[in-house]
Amino acid sequence: MKFFIDNWFLFLAAATSGGLLLWPLLQRGVTGPKLSPSEAVMLINREKAQLIDVSEPAEYAAGHAAGAKNVPLANLETSGELPKNKALPLVVLCPTGARAARAVGILQKLGYENSRALAGGFAAWREANLPVEKSAA
Known part of the structure; x- marks a missing residue:
C-alpha cells in the first residue's frame, strides 16, 4: 500500500495511457x-x-x-x-x-x-x- 501511495503518479500515468490506447477501439464501436x-x-x-x-x-x-x-x-x-x-x-x-x-x-x-x-x-x-x-x- 505504501508503494502505491508513494508512486500514485505512476499509476495515474499508466491508467491514462491505457485509456488513450483503448479510445480508438471505443470510437469504432460507436458506428456499429x-x-x-x-x-x-x-x-x-x-x-x-x-x-x-x-x-x-x-x-x-x-x-x-x-x-x-x-x-x-x-x-x-x-x-x-x-x-x-x-x-x-x-x-x-x-x-x-x-x-x-x-x-x-x-x-x-x-x-x-x-x-x-x-x-x-x-x-x-x-x-x-x-x-x-x-x-x-
Missing part, C-alpha cells in the same frame, strides 16, 4: 459493427439495402460496386442523393473502408440509424467477386 461483403449482399437481397459509395467522383468512375450511388463524403450532409426513407438499410463503402466508417457516423446523425460500413471497402467487394461497374468517361 462492419459488414462483410456476404452480409452486405444478404442485406441488399433481403431488406432492399442501398449501396452508398462515399468515394470521390474520380475514384467512383474508375470502378464501383454495381448499383452503388456516389455521394462523396464531403457532400454527404447536404446531398439530395440519399434515400428519403431513413429506415431503409444503407451499406456504405469507399475504396478501403476508412471513409465509410466516418460516413456511417454522419449518416446516423442525419437519422439513417440502419447504416453500416462495408469492412474492407470496395477492395473487399471486388475480392469477393461481386459485380463491379465503371462509369463512362
Whole structure:
C-alpha cells in the first residue's frame, strides 16, 4: 500500500495511457459493427439495402460496386442523393473502408440509424467477386 501511495503518479500515468490506447477501439464501436461483403449482399437481397459509395467522383468512375450511388463524403450532409426513407438499410463503402466508417457516423446523425460500413471497402467487394461497374468517361 505504501508503494502505491508513494508512486500514485505512476499509476495515474499508466491508467491514462491505457485509456488513450483503448479510445480508438471505443470510437469504432460507436458506428456499429462492419459488414462483410456476404452480409452486405444478404442485406441488399433481403431488406432492399442501398449501396452508398462515399468515394470521390474520380475514384467512383474508375470502378464501383454495381448499383452503388456516389455521394462523396464531403457532400454527404447536404446531398439530395440519399434515400428519403431513413429506415431503409444503407451499406456504405469507399475504396478501403476508412471513409465509410466516418460516413456511417454522419449518416446516423442525419437519422439513417440502419447504416453500416462495408469492412474492407470496395477492395473487399471486388475480392469477393461481386459485380463491379465503371462509369463512362
